[in-house]
Amino acid sequence: MSQESLIHLDGIQKVFYTDEVETHALSGVHVDIARGEYVSISGPSGCGKSTLLAILGLLDSPTGGTYTLNGRPVQSIDANERARIRNREIGFIFQAFNLIGDLSVFENVELPLTYRDGLGKAERREMTQAALERVGMAHRLKHHPAQLSGGQQQRVAVARALVGKPSVLLADEPTGNLDSKNGEAVMGLLDELHKAGSTIVMVTHDPRYADFAQRKIFMFDGRVVDEETLHRLRREEDARMRELARRPAAASAGA
Secondary structure, three states, rough: OOOOEEEEEEEEEEEEEOEEEEEEEEEEEEEEOOOOEEEEEOOOOOOHHHHHHHHHHHOOOOOOOEEOOOOOEOOOOOOHHHHHHHHHHHEEOOOOOOOOOOHHHHHHHHHHHHHOOOOOHHHHHHHHHHHHHHHHHHHHOOHHHHHHOOOOOOHHHHHHHHHOOOOOOEEEOOOOOOHHHHHHHHHHHHHHHHHHHOOEEEEEOOOOHHHOOOOEEEEEEOEEEHHHHHHHHHHHHHHHHHHHHHHHHHHHHHH
């Protein structure tokens, strides 16, 4: 592990058990992400991208392997400490924004800070105002989510993610609910945050947005692969599906 690694994954595995069936979502993932990097994770649906992001965000635990965040192994940390680390170290940006409709823009962004010990009201207000200014939404702080466009709601969600000055921003399909114009605006915002020093790990299915990242990680069937291998495996999978689709037609013709 590099001394500069913020995130270090060594042989991460994740198996889901349902009705005596084992589903291997992750199969030996090795990844290092340095502080200040902007990394995209892409691949076909079901390849393990969101599972990996959930583990990075301490929302789920791996079945095997080790995860070190900021020099600290996280597997043995109890639930209370995991929640504290999520609040202080990790900022989440979701596809569905996940803003609370009954709260104002300001209250939505301030909310993560209310769970921190030692922060007074004045300090919370200052940090919240600064986060809203960074995303260009300080002029809408008294509005509610329903009064905002999708692009504006995602900007507020980004402000909420960065208000606590986390070590890493985790973005799960941050443009998934946006049209192309608003999607590009949010990607431009993430690019600005990265240039200002933020570490960003983004899951995206859109190759246009993956290109914004400093480094691209590709996944297929729970494994990290290089781009050439990903394209080869996709071609093989497409050919297999076409063959399966032809078989019923061929069987019917023979009958």
